[in-house]
Amino acid sequence: MKPAISRREFGPLLAGAALFVTGVLGAAPAAAQSTAFRQAVAEAAASDRDIAEFYRANGYRAIWTGEGAGDAARRQALIRALSQADAHGLPVARYDLGGLMARMGDARSMRDLGLIEVELSRTYLQYARDLQSGILIPSQIDEGIKREVSYRDRTAYLIDMKEKSPRDVLRALPPQSQEYARLMKEKLHLEHLIAQGGWGPAVPADVLKPGQESGAVIALRDRLIAMGYLDRSASRSYDARLQQAVQAFQADHGLEPDGVAGASTLAALNIPASERLKSVIVAMERERWLNGDRGARHILVNLTDFSARILDNDIVTFRTRAVVGMNASGRRSPEFSDAMEYMVINPTWHVPRSIAVQEYLPQMQANPNAVSHLRLYDSRGREVSRGAVNFGAYNARTFPFAIKQPPSNSNALGLVKFMFPNKYNIYLHDTPHKSLFDREKRDFSHGCIRLQQPFEFAYELLSRQESDPMGYFHSVLGTGRETYVNLKAHVPVHIIYRTAFTLAQGRTQYRGDVYGRDARIWEALDKAGVSLTAVQG
Structure with a gap:
């Protein structure tokens, strides 16, 4: 156009x-x-x-x-x-x-x-x-x-x-952010690329591994050359150089960098440049929604990247993997901004009403001793013995009890949670379920954000107010008592959703549209008159 x-x-x-x-x-x-x-x-x-x-x-x-x-x-x-x-x-x-x-x-x-x-x-x-x-x-x-x-x-x-x-x-x-400037640059780059034919033919394979030789390997080589991950080469084999290029591509797309071009890697590799351009344009629109001062130090949770980062003046000073809300009704993590005010060490889990009546009440109706690690409390905050409750007499609307899990290593929130009080009841927290962090796609929670390295996250936050943040954290943890630790300087938290985002140094990063939100934004932008313009020359 x-x-x-x-x-x-x-x-x-x-x-x-x-x-x-x-x-x-x-x-x-x-x-x-x-x-x-x-x-x-x-x-x-x-x-x-x-x-x-x-x-x-x-x-x-x-x-x-x-x-x-x-x-x-x-x-x-x-x-x-x-x-x-x-x-x-x-x-x-x-x-x-x-x-x-x-x-x-x-x-x-x-x-x-x-x-x-x-x-x-x-x-x-x-x-x-x-x-x-x-x-x-x-x-x-x-x-x-x-x-x-x-x-x-x-x-x-x-x-x-x-x-x-x-x-x-x-x-x-x-937006005056470096992110917006870098997205504009990537948009221009992709438009020139598309005008010249994009990245060439897709790679026709289900899986390709190091050591193989085939026409599909050549197609993989050529596509990675066009994408800038590999210098020009006449090699027909899946050699060490090609494996390194695949690993670099995987790292830039949130995939396990094992050097094997499996199903998820090839699916990402075969996405055309025009689709990536849509992601960039959507990211620019999202950046305009967040057009303002994010804070010299702030926390950025990118739901599509399954990560939480602390940034200081646009530089990532801490990063950890995260588990986000499952792609199911009522469980998807929302996008919003707030300010982190305190952390709770050795937290009690106050089971949300929806989980209590939809998941735990049916289990206790079938077996009053089910989920025995959870405790019941009446409206006055008094603990209630399960033996005194006829669970069959209640339904989701009439169930009168609150359910809590006291502090412990097996607590659903782990050993620390990070609070930025909001009406969506979303927070960041530890978890006893560590194996989920090994997955590429990590949408398993009820909506809150689980952190793979919550202790290290706490140390970084406390480093601005404690001379020995690690020692202080563990001295509180060792008491076993639920303890609120206020942050002397509140830290802005931005829960975002970017299928395209940039780094201060390095290539533009791309991720999957885990909840389908960016597809809906592009559809709305398209209806509003935004178009994919391929710049000639």
């Missing part, structure tokens, strides 16, 4: 924008011109409360279509920005730059100029909101996306454009 405005067209386009105002002025006395212009602005702005409020406060004067240098600078900056909207993965047709330029060229009266003035403001506001806060409303895409987007007051955009450098205003709109 051709960009709305090409670079060759851009210079004459700006010149035309500069001349169109001059061509309209001088056709009538100044007073009559002013009245006609203001009436047109008031009329055109009436259907948009924010635009109407701005122009009313501004005396219905122009900020785009006046003769002065300020108006010219604003026009040129907006036209330039709109001509580059595709670089951000925005719906180019929504801004109709070609139509705007045509209307500017056709203007013959001050009334025409007034109507164009409001149209420029309306287009600018749409572009600014899309670029700063996203095209879509997250909660309308998937119920698991709890991301609360910050929307700026629309009149503030216009006030800034009037009072500040237009270039600075427009440059400040997109």
